[in-house]
Amino acid sequence: MTFTSFDADVEEAIRTLPVADKVRLLSGSGLWFTQAEPRLGLPKITVSDGPVGVRGHRDTEAAGSVNLPSATCLASSWDRRLMARVGRLLAAEARRQEVDVVLGPTMNLHRSPLAGRNFECLSEDPLLTGELAAAYVDGIQAQGIGACPKHFVANEAETERTTVNNVLDEQTLHEVYLAPFERVVRQARPWMIMAAYNGVNGKAMTENPLTENPLKTEWGFEGAVVSDWHAVYSTVDSALSATDLAMPGPEKLWGDGLVDAISSGLVPEAVIDEKVRRLVTLGRRVEEGRRNGPATPEAGAAVAREAAAAGFVLLENPAGVLPLSPGDLTSIAVVGPSALDPRTQGGGSASVFPAYTVAPAEGLRARAGDGVRLTTVQGAWLSEGLREPRTAECHAPGQGEGSVRLTWxxxxxxxxxxxxxxxxLTRGTGAIPAGATAVDVETIFTPDVSGTWKLGFKGIGHASLEVDGDAMAGADSRDRYADIEAVLIGAPDESAGVDLTAGTPVHLTLRYAWHPQATLFRVGLAIDEPRESADREIAKAAAAAGAADVAVVMVGTSGAVESEGFDRTSLALPGRQDDLVRAVIEANPRTVVVVNAGAAVEMPWRNDAAAVLLVWFPGMEFGNALADVLFGDAEPGGHLPTTWPAALADAPVRDTRPRNGRLEYTERLDVGYRGWAKQARQTPQAAAPAYWLGHGLGYTTFAVEGFTLLGAAAPGDDVHTVLTVRNTGSRDGKYLAQIYADAPETDVDRPEFWLAGFATELIPAGEHRDIRVTLPGRSFQHWDAGRGWCGEETTFRIAPAGQAGNARAALAGPLAASIGPAATIRPMASIPPAATVRSAASSRPAASVPALDGMG
Known part of the structure; x- marks a missing residue:
């Protein structure tokens, strides 16, 4: 399909450009750049990861990037306005880093809690994902920078991700997995879309007809389809598809072999011309963005801090121990591995290099003040592997904490x-001094305990470590230089045991050489302190907790458990962390458990803690945002964007591993909370999840006083509703309005119920607000393989609910409203007063509507 044409001189340039030159334009000129062509007015375009910051095309840790919270944390805000602010900040970061297109957001769904990349994806629900992604893309592109939503489509697991054939029926594909991409394309018009590694129904996505239809034909996508990196697997089939750009490049499969395929007639030149037109369109957008530039950006630290707090989910707070009052405290014990080595972001392509990270203890100490004694204890370890040195443990001579001297x-x-x-160090070729083939990394390391330390390094290449001039460990893995996953995610480590004395510094020198053909390397110092027995370490943490007014125990996942590149095998916290939590709770009943994980983990102690706060991977302002929420300077603004099982065995979808190359989506439409609801109906004795989609507590209370159905302007249009909510507490708070729908008499295969619309509103203490919630018309349609999107002659019920777990009761309750068949929704003017069901709720005490009232 030809989506546009240019003025005659550009069309003539495309027509007369030699075929070999056209083909050259269709793949990159390195990791992050496209090819320029002055004859077409096509500039060199720079792209960069990623969704929670802009790493920059130089790939250097020295640049410093704003590190925003993980996608799961951002999505927990359910806040379109916040997502647009995040997009604006990312655009400003892109401009600062000389980047034209940001590779994000990641829009795949949380199909299974075991998917290793869930932290990078927004949610389990297609509507929530699509709406938040559209706001994110709007925020970026309004500033003259492009966005590239990914990974199109059905890329919900990492196992065999480049070869797996994901098998879906048409209704599931369109209603669940294509739906968020359709929403973002139609609402936000992204400049690029990234085709995934996997295949769908027998065809790799870079060869799949879905990139033509519905993406380009039905939805009217005018941008360029780019392959995921190294995801072009053929010459002719991929060229005949709607994939426009192969990255990185030059891509050998789209080189001389493609020129020959065009000459022999296997690939029509007109197909290539259409790809070139789309790249020229992208180039024009980039040029216009460069001329206009983004508006004055918001302060990155402020947005990162606010976004983190807005996504923190207060899961439990039964006795109201939170928020803490500094005036009532003399001591706080902060224990656990995430207290000393917090994870601010997930691993893989989504990672960036923050200029700083505020550690939890640092943020809490600053907020609590000098009058409060704060102690930290390791308590448990996440793994047996090595860790990076902490900032306070090392410095280059004459330099600040965490620094190194580099000799190229x-x-x-x-x-x-x-x-x-x-x-x-993470360096691309553009960040290496000219002529350098190796680097020495030097720092002074000061241990805080005496004993045998493991001192070493982690990276792909030829490396050796010297301690005070003596060689201690070495390895050569340069032959793996082209394995980008190993370079960025799974690099080996080497170490040697060295006896050190607390407070006595040693000089560490890491000598490293990369493969001469490597375009990117990552290498760094790695250490591990002497460890006491696990039981002894837990006892020390419990003793510290017992001596404090309040204990904050911080647990989470490691990079070996949760990262791009592999799927999880368990939801259990690694190491002895569960034992640590139980011991601390027993020592101090005023224990707040802080969960530092990007996606679901099992929490068998959750009902015993005084409070449980989920902080996800919260970005560089971790410590400050944590202090804001624990001390009540900010609300824990998050509600779960995905359903958390109490135990992995209870989850409806657990398997992410293909069988004979195939992974069948046998659950069909019933992803996430939908699967839990179906499971509950079919097997009443089945275990319930620990927390449903939409769950989240706050520091104030709300009462729903009415729900009004306004109707739709025309058949198939959006349905408009108003939810009247009062803040019945003493603090301002954010209310999340969630509207669910079902079709109890449907003849169509539908979920038990589904999220039909949502909105957030800040409501001052004691005041009420009328919250307008729009339900997209698509929420009441279904996909028919023969007819496409269809209405149905049935009655739908809609109702507000505090979370997905309350939806079934709410839809049968006093606030539920009914609408006619999707094809014949009555216009607004004809909706009778009876559709306003406010009196049913407002005539009774707030406590009588438990499905709707509660914490913010």
């Missing part, structure tokens, strides 16, 4: 010297 060397000797801010 070439065949003739020293090429350059500089100081770096981190003990792990």
């Amino acid at each position: 060397r070439g065949p003739a000797g020293t090429v350059a010297e500089e100081y770096g801010p981190r003990t792990t």
Whole structure:
């Protein structure tokens, strides 16, 4: 399909451009750049990861990027306005890093809690994902920077991700997995869309007809379809598809072989011309964005801090121990592995290099003040592997904490010297001094305990570590230089045991050489302290907790458990963390458990804690945002964007592993909360989830006083509703309005119920607000393989509910309203007063509507 045409001179340039030159334009000129063509007015375009920050095309830890919270944390806000602010900040970061297109957001769904990349994806619900992604894309592109939603489509697991054939029926494909992409394309018009590694129904996505229809034909997508990196697997089939750009490049499969395929007639030149037109369109958008530039950006730290708090989910707070009052405290014990080595972001392509990270203890100490004694204890370890040195443990001579001295060397000797801010280097070729083939990384390390430490390194390449000039560990893995997953995610580590004395510094020198053909490397110092027995460490943490007014125990996942590149095998917290939590709770009943994980984990102690706060991977302002929420300076603004099982065995979808190359989506429409609802109906004795989609507590209370159905302007249009809510507490708070729908008499295969609309509103204490919630007309349609999107001659019920777990009762309750068949929804003017069901709720005490009232 030809979506546009240019003025005659550009069309003539496309027509007369030699075929080999056209083909050259269809793949990149390196990891992050496209090819330029002056004859077409096509500039060189720079793209960069990723969804929670902009790493920049130089791939250097020295640049410093704003590190925003993980997608799961951002989505927990359910806040379109916040997502647009995040997009604006990312655009400003892109401009600062000389980037034209941001590779994000990641829009795949949380089909299974075991999917390793769930932290990078927004939610389990297609409507929630599509709406938040559209706001994110709008925020970026309004500033003249492009967005590239990914990964199109059905890319919900990491196992065998480049070869798996995901098998879905048409209704499931359109209603669940294509739906969020359709919403973002129609609402936000992204400049690019990334085709996924996987296949769908027998065809790799870079060869799949879905990129033509519905993406380009039905939805009218005018941008360019780019492959995921190294996801072009053929010459002819991929060229004949609607994939426009192969990255990175030059892509050999789209080189001379494609020129020959065009010459022999296997690939029509007109197909190539259409790809070129789309790249020229992208180039024009980029040029216009460069001329206009983004508006004045908001402060990155402020947005990162606010976004983190807005996504923190207060799961439990039965006795109201939160928020804490500094005036009532003399001591706080902060224990657990995430207290000392917090995870601010997930691993893989979504990672960035923050200029700083506010550690939890640092943020809490600053907020609590000098009058409160704060102690920290390790308590447990996440793994047996090595960790990066902490900022306070090392410094280059004459430099600040965490710094290193870098000596870049070439065949003739020293090429350059500089100081770096981190003990792990990530460098692309553009960030390496000219002529350098190796680098020495030096720092002074000061241990805080005496004993045998493991000192070493992690990385792909030829490396050796010297301690005070003595060689201690070495390895050569340069032959793996082209394995980008190993370089970025799964690099090996090497170490040696060294006896050190607390407070006595040692000089560490890491000598490293990369493969000469490597376009990217990552290498860094890695250490591990002497460990007491697990029982002894837990006892120390419990003793510290017992001596404090309140204990904050911080647990979470490690990079070996939750990352791009592999799926999870368990939802249990790694190591002895569950034992640690139980011991701390027993020692101090005023224990707040802080969960630092990007996606679902099992929490067998959740009902015993005084409070449980989920902070996800919260970005560089972790400590400050945590202090804001624990001390009540900010609300825990989050509600779960995905349903959390109490135990993995209870989850409706557990298997992410293909069988004979196929992964069948046998649950069909029943993803996430829908699967839990179906499971509850079919097997009443089945276990319920620990927490449903939409669950989240706050520091105030709300009462729903009415629900009004306004109707739709025309058949198939959106349905408009108003939810009247009063803040019955003493604090301002954010209310999340969730409207669910069902069709009890339907003849169509539908979920038990589904999220039909949502909105957030800040309501001052004691006041009420009329919250307008729009339910997209698509919420009442279904996909028919022969006819496409269809209405149905049936009655739908809609109702507000505090979370998905209350939806079934709410839809049969006093606030439920009915609408006619999707094809014949009555216009607004004809909706009778009876459709307003406010009196049913407002005539009775707030406590009589438990499905709707509660914490914010």
